[in-house]
Amino acid sequence: MKIEIRVGKERYYYMASIWDIPFIVTDVETTGSSGQKNRIIDIGCVTLLGGQVISQYDTLINPHQFIPYYIANMTGISNEMAARAPEEWQVMTDIMEILHQQNAVFAAHSVPFDFSFVNNLVIRNGYASLEMETLCTLKLSRRLIASGQKKNVGDLAQYLGIHVKNRHRALGDALATAQILALLLEKAEAEHGINTIEELISFHNKPARHFRASYKTFKRVETKLNELPKEPGIYYFLGRNKNILYVGKAKSLKDRVRSYFNEGALSSRKIADMTRRIYDIRWTTTETELAALLLESKEIKRIKPHFNSADKSYQKYMFLKLSKDEYPKFEIADTIEPDGTEYFGPFRSNGLTQTILELINKQFKLRECDTPIKPNLENQPCFYFQISRCNAPCSLNISKDEYFEELEKVKAFLSGFSEGIITQLEEKMIKFADELEFEKASVVKNQITQLNRLFLRRQRVPTSINKNNLIVVIPISPRDKTIEVIVINRGKLMHQEIIGRKAPLDNLINIIRNTFFIKYKENILNYSLNDLDEIKIVSSWLNRLNGKGNFIYIENKSENSVLNDVEKTIRNLKFEEVPEEN
Numbered sequence: 001m002k003i004e005i006r007v008g009k010e011r012y013y014y015m016a017s018i019w020d021i022p023f024i025v026t027d028v029e030t031t032g033s034s035g036q037k038n039r040i041i042d043i044g045c046v047t048l049l050g051g052q053v054i055s056q057y058d059t060l061i062n063p064h065q066f067i068p069y070y071i072a073n074m075t076g077i078s079n080e081m082a083a084r085a086p087e088e089w090q091v092m093t094d095i096m097e098i099l100h101q102q103n104a105v106f107a108a109h110s111v112p113f114d115f116s117f118v119n120n121l122v123i124r125n126g127y128a129s130l131e132m133e134t135l136c137t138l139k140l141s142r143r144l145i146a147s148g149q150k151k152n153v154g155d156l157a158q159y160l161g162i163h164v165k166n167r168h169r170a171l172g173d174a175l176a177t178a179q180i181l182a183l184l185l186e187k188a189e190a191e192h193g194i195n196t197i198e199e200l201i202s203f204h205n206k207p208a209r210h211f212r213a214s215y216k217t218f219k220r221v222e223t224k225l226n227e228l229p230k231e232p233g234i235y236y237f238l239g240r241n242k243n244i245l246y247v248g249k250a251k252s253l254k255d256r257v258r259s260y261f262n263e264g265a266l267s268s269r270k271i272a273d274m275t276r277r278i279y280d281i282r283w284t285t286t287e288t289e290l291a292a293l294l295l296e297s298k299e300i301k302r303i304k305p306h307f308n309s310a311d312k313s314y315q316k317y318m319f320l321k322l323s324k325d326e327y328p329k330f331e332i333a334d335t336i337e338p339d340g341t342e343y344f345g346p347f348r349s350n351g352l353t354q355t356i357l358e359l360i361n362k363q364f365k366l367r368e369c370d371t372p373i374k375p376n377l378e379n380q381p382c383f384y385f386q387i388s389r390c391n392a393p394c395s396l397n398i399s400k401d402e403y404f405e406e407l408e409k410v411k412a413f414l415s416g417f418s419e420g421i422i423t424q425l426e427e428k429m430i431k432f433a434d435e436l437e438f439e440k441a442s443v444v445k446n447q448i449t450q451l452n453r454l455f456l457r458r459q460r461v462p463t464s465i466n467k468n469n470l471i472v473v474i475p476i477s478p479r480d481k482t483i484e485v486i487v488i489n490r491g492k493l494m495h496q497e498i499i500g501r502k503a504p505l506d507n508l509i510n511i512i513r514n515t516f517f518i519k520y521k522e523n524i525l526n527y528s529l530n531d532l533d534e535i536k537i538v539s540s541w542l543n544r545l546n547g548k549g550n551f552i553y554i555e556n557k558s559e560n561s562v563l564n565d566v567e568k569t570i571r572n573l574k575f576e577e578v579p580e581e582n
Contacts, residue, residue, distance in 0.1 A: 016103060016197045018185050021349070023048040023107045024098060025136065025175040025181060028117045029075045031065045035116030035350070039063030041082050042075065043091075043118070044170030045098045045177040048107075048349055049355065051185065051540070053178055057098055074168050090275035091124045104132060105197065109153050109177045111136035121339045133201060137181050140200075142208040144187045148262050156180050161251055164547040182540075190296035190308075191268045211272035213261045224281040225261070228254040232292045233285035234299060237307075245274055246307040249296035251289045257281060274307045281438075288484055288496050293537050297528065317346035317532055318353040325372045327393050327403055330357055330410070336465065336527045336544040337573050344414050346536050352443075356414075364410045365391040366403075375400075411464065458578045465527075465535065467555050469516060471562075472542065473569045474549035483570055485547075487541075491535035501573060509563055519558045546567060 022063040025046040035234075044058040060077065061442045062085045072078050100104070108114035111134045119130045149159055151178050162179045166172025188194040194203055218225075233253050237246040250256030258531045260275055288290045299524050300308045319336060322328040328341075332353050336343050347353045361368055368384050373394040381397065384390035391398045391406065432441035450522030476498060485508060487495040495511050527535070550569045554562055 017195060018048050018189065018197055019201050021049070021197050022054075022101045022104045023178070024101065024104050024183060025107045025137075025174050025178040027108060027168050027170045027177060028114050029077065029168070030117055031063050031067055031071065033113075035113070035120045038117075039065050040088075040117050040121055041067060041071075041077055041085070042170040043095070044172070044174035045095070046171075046174045047098065047101065047104075048178045048181060051182045052079070052347070053175065054100075054355075056092060056171060056175065057096075058169075059091050061091060062087055076169070077317050086198055088121060092122075092127070093256040096122070096127060097130070097360045099130060105135050106132050107137060107177070107181055109173070109180075111139075122331075133197070135181075135201065135204060137177055137184065139208075140184050140188070140204040141180070141307075143204055143206070144184055144191070146262060147208070148257060153177055153180070163448060163546075177190070179433075191270060199407055201473055203310055211269065213272070213275035213278075214392060217275050217278050218261050219283050220279055225258055228257055228281075228283065230254050231285040232287075233283055234292055234296045236282040236299075237274065238280040238282065239277050240279050242280065244303050244305045245277055246305050247299045248580060249289075249292040252291070253283050253285065257283070263410075270307065287498055288486075290486065290493065290541050293497060294493060294534055297533055297537060301530065301533075317536055319343045319345035319347065320353065320357060322407075326408060327367055327373055327375075327400070329367050329369075330360055332357060335407060336532065342411070344411075345465065346532060346539070360414075361389060365406055366410065367393060369394075389495045398505060414464065445572070464515060468539075469510065469554040471552040471554070471566055473552065473566070473573060475573055484568070487511060487515055488538060491538060492531060493534065493538050499570075500544055500571060505567060505570065508566070512563065512566065513559060516554050516562065 013167050025048055027044050028040045029042035030038050030040050040061050041063050042058070042060050042082060045056070046053055047055040060082060062082055067077065068083055095118075105436035106115055106118075115130070116132055123129055129166045140153055141156055145151065145156070145159070146528075149155070153173055154164060154167060155160075157176050160180060160183050162176060162183075164172065164176040167176075168502070186201075188203065192203060194200050230250050230252050232249075234247060234249050235253055235257050236244050237248075239245050260271075284295065286295060319332040319333045320330050321336075322341045323331055324339065324341055332341065332350075345353070347356070360366070365388070367373065367390050369382060369390075373379075373397050375394055377396050379395040382390070383394050384582060385395075385397070387393040391403065393400070393403045429441045432438070468488060468491040469490075470488050472484075472488070474484040475485070476484050481501045482498050483501055484498050485492065486497065494515050495508075497508070499508070500504075550573070552562065552565045552569060557565075
């Protein structure tokens with residue numbers, strides 16, 4: 001599969017990376033097991049691109065069939081709810097638009113089941129049978145995860161540290177599967193050198209093979225295995241000459257390191273070869289899993305162990321930045337410069353970044369011309385004005401204040417705060433409909449649909465580097481009433497600790513005050529390669545929370561307001577829905 005990239009009038013093609021392909025991760029709840037005889041009652045579609053969820057869609061569908069009791073009990077979807085749901089034909093336009101994204105791959109945790117139902121839905125409503133690549137995360141997990149680990153969505157999510165919300169509803173399971181897929185893609189790249197979609201499809205279709213560590217290795221390190229703590233941290237596998245072979249991270253050092261020596265635990269010959277060379281194990285504990293992730297990344301870059309080959313160099317990330325012109329526009333950048341402007345990202349793939357920029361240009365009316373403008377009434381608006389993609393500030397068609405209002409909408413939208421924009425468009429659509437201008441109302445409806453599909457977050461995690469300032473409060477243990485507190489300043493982890501819900505907060509309050517209200521310098525924004533790596537790790541980790549925890553944003557709040565929010569959130573945090581870990 002090849003990807004086309006356009007730069008001006010030139011077109012370039014390259015082999016599709018696993019990070020440049022949109023995966024349409026789908027889950028369906030149904031009245032039974034037959035894709036032909038039974039019907040979908042709930043469908044969720046999540047688009048995963050560049051390792052990030054960029055859109056999500058879900059709807060109930062009236063099956064015109066009885067929903068068995070056990071299915072209604074499991075999903076919470078009653079026959080009464082289904083009877084009030086949209087008809088199949090009413091949702092097909094949205095579903096077909098999602099499925100027909102360019103180069104898209106259909107993914108599900110049990111592809112034969114989900115694809116059969118979706119394909120029969122498509123055919124039944126007069127569309128051609130789907131012809132697209134399919135990827136089964138169940139099959140992929142069998143190739144990549146230890147054979148003893150259960151492979152259903154719930155157990156895999158727990159194993160990979162993913163918080164699942166709304167289990168057994170289509171969108172909840174689709175979101176969890178998408179996050180599982182993102183981590184499996186990283187594992188496939190790191191352990192098996194898989195880079196293209198063709199390699200991935202071929203790999204996942206091969207019979208699963210698993211290996212085990214040798215008994216000799218086990219006896220060499222048995223004492224160390226018994227000493228491993230349960231805390232999170234990073235571990236080092238050392239060779240005969242005390243050289244470091246591999247660095248890994250763990251939510252529980254004891255569970256993770258010992259898992260290498262379980263029956264069928266190793267998913268690649270490369271890792272099996274590594275275990276044969278292990279003569280010693282060392283470790284460093286961290287207070288939290290996020291701290292372990294960050295320390296692992298730094299240590300791999302510093303030591304460059306042989307068996308961490310895929311992670312030795314800093315990955316290339318892409319950003320959207322605002323130009324420094326009098327009338328700024330969005331541009332693609334591959335680094336962050338200390339130039340005083342605002343950056344959004346990081347995005348893992350160039351294709352994803354270009355997709356976002358194109359959608360911004362289509363849905364908002366900022367200028368797209370390459371050169372700075374000098375507004376004048378005598379200037380003639382360009383082609384973009386004629387096709388309603390620019391408000392033509394060059395000819396003073398709008399004022400500078402109006403241009404910046406549009407710019408703020410884009411910035412808010414990119415940072416996940418799009419509710420106000422959607423509300424405005426909905427009001428506009430209703431106004432057109434009331435005035436019987438149905439064509440204009442339809443255009444606005446399409447805009448709402450597109451906007452709803454870009455950056456719909458489980459949590460509102462800003463993509464603006466400059467404004468990614470927040471405090472995250474996460475319940476850890478219902479029994480001990482402990483809480484994890486994360487302080488993030490412009491995308492970087494500044495502080496984290498685990499405290500009791502009733503613990504004194506003096507130290508935490510001083511850290512928050514120093515971070516955001518005393519030492520904070522708005523114009524200083526200078527990032528090293530290590531900083532960019534850290535931003536990406538923190539951003540990915542925040543998205544994996546999937547609704548778990550409380551996010552307290554700093555923007556446009558006073559010091560007292562933020563500190564009061566933090567104290568209130570910690571003291572009143574609910575633990576009831578947080579399962580105790582085994």
